[in-house]
Amino acid sequence: MDNKLCESIQKNLEAQGISLSDQEIKNLYISTVQKLYDLTDEGEVIDIPDFGSFWKKKTEQASVSLFSPKKRLTDRINKEDE
Amino acid sequence: MNKQTVHTKLSEAVSGETRSELSVADAFIKELFNEVEKELIANSFIKIEGLGLLRVIKSGENKRILYLGSNTRLEGEIDLTVVNKHTHTTEAIGDNISFDSDSYNDKGADELFESFEERYPQHNQSKNLPQGEPRKNVQNSEYTYIANRKMNLIKTCIIALAILLLASVGYILISGASSKPDEKSLRDIGFRDIENTDTLAFNKMVVPQVDVSLQYIARIYYGDEIYWPYVFIANKDAANKNLVVRGGTVIRIPRISVDLADLHDGKLKTSLKSLATDIIKVERND
Numbered sequence: 001m002d003n004k005l006c007e008s009i010q011k012n013l014e015a016q017g018i019s020l021s022d023q024e025i026k027n028l029y030i031s032t033v034q035k036l037y038d039l040t041d042e043g044e045v046i047d048i049p050d051f052g053s054f055w056k057k058k059t060e061q062a063s064v065s066l067f068s069p070k071k072r073l074t075d076r077i078n079k080e081d082e
Numbered sequence: 083m084n085k086q087t088v089h090t091k092l093s094e095a096v097s098g099e100t101r102s103e104l105s106v107a108d109a110f111i112k113e114l115f116n117e118v119e120k121e122l123i124a125n126s127f128i129k130i131e132g133l134g135l136l137r138v139i140k141s142g143e144n145k146r147i148l149y150l151g152s153n154t155r156l157e158g159e160i161d162l163t164v165v166n167k168h169t170h171t172t173e174a175i176g177d178n179i180s181f182d183s184d185s186y187n188d189k190g191a192d193e194l195f196e197s198f199e200e201r202y203p204q205h206n207q208s209k210n211l212p213q214g215e216p217r218k219n220v221q222n223s224e225y226t227y228i229a230n231r232k233m234n235l236i237k238t239c240i241i242a243l244a245i246l247l248l249a250s251v252g253y254i255l256i257s258g259a260s261s262k263p264d265e266k267s268l269r270d271i272g273f274r275d276i277e278n279t280d281t282l283a284f285n286k287m288v289v290p291q292v293d294v295s296l297q298y299i300a301r302i303y304y305g306d307e308i309y310w311p312y313v314f315i316a317n318k319d320a321a322n323k324n325l326v327v328r329g330g331t332v333i334r335i336p337r338i339s340v341d342l343a344d345l346h347d348g349k350l351k352t353s354l355k356s357l358a359t360d361i362i363k364v365e366r367n368d
Contacts, residue, residue, distance in 0.1 A: 030159075035099065
């Protein structure tokens with residue numbers, strides 16, 4: 001688990017008036033990643049607003065995880081070089 | 083893609099598992115991917131345990147994101163001994179709410195809910211204001227309206243007082259300048275006494291410095307203008323048709339016996355008036 005990432009999220013949420021303990025943040029992080037894995041494994045496409053979609057392509061022998069970014073994210077990445 | 087799934091499904095699953103509010107789970111997921119995005123822009127890659135690696139790569143002239151998903155599920159257990167305080171709050175409130183709705187089912191909304199106007203009748207006047215405006219703004223508007231009315235009233239009073247003051251000053255100036263200017267001047271200038279050559283018949287001899295009426299002379303020397311016929315008789319040649327004596331003319335002020343000066347005597351008053359009428363008639367006919 002990325003502690004630095006969790007700390008940043010915790011601060012950002014606090015700024016929005018949502019005060020969460022370290023354990024609550026940890027619970028949310030673990031749950032989010034696990035559910036993302038589980039739902040895509042079940043064949044769901046998880047759409048994250050303004051970011052992109054996660055899904056899995058399954059074959060008989062293997063399963064491939066895929067990500068399709070939103071145009072806004074791609075634009076922003078390319079814009080950083082300009 | 084097999085089917086499209088909205089992000090709320092993930093939020094609902096996370097919320098249910100962590101016993102946190104849906105809005106909290108939603109906000110967490112949003113912030114998680116915000117941080118992922120920031121990291122991608124800053125360092126061009128990020129590895130999320132249990133999710134995989136996201137890397138920015140060059141593809142032709144543009145950049146794109148390469149995603150290498152994790153093949154293993156994140157290990158870790160959710161500790162629910164630390165219960166989310168938001169959930170606590172909700173449950174605490176829920177404990178105090180009765181869900182026994184039987185007693186309400188047979189009542190209309192009007193019976194169950196008290197309107198704002200009913201509860202706070204002093205605010206009824208705000209009903210006439212435009213709908214949709216926040217009540218705070220409505221109150222501010224009321225206060226501003228009352229303040230403006232007070233200010234307008236004060237302004238009106240000040241203007242009215244100023245007009246009244248100006249009118250008074252104007253009246254004093256005009257009346258002082260136009261009403262009987264000669265008499266005012268006479269009082270200022272007065273009469274010049276000269277030597278009385280017949281002290282038996284006349285009380286004194288005076289010379290007015292400006293034109294003056296017989297009535298005025300009578301008022302000055304006898305206290306009432308009704309005695310002017312006596313002055314006329316003593317100064318027939320001095321007065322003109324209008325019963326005005328030119329300035330610089332010698333005027334004799336006759337002595338009047340007490341009998342002829344008693345204004346309480348009605349007959350005397352009548353005869354004086356009659357005499358005055360006759361004098362005027364004669365003078366005008368001449």
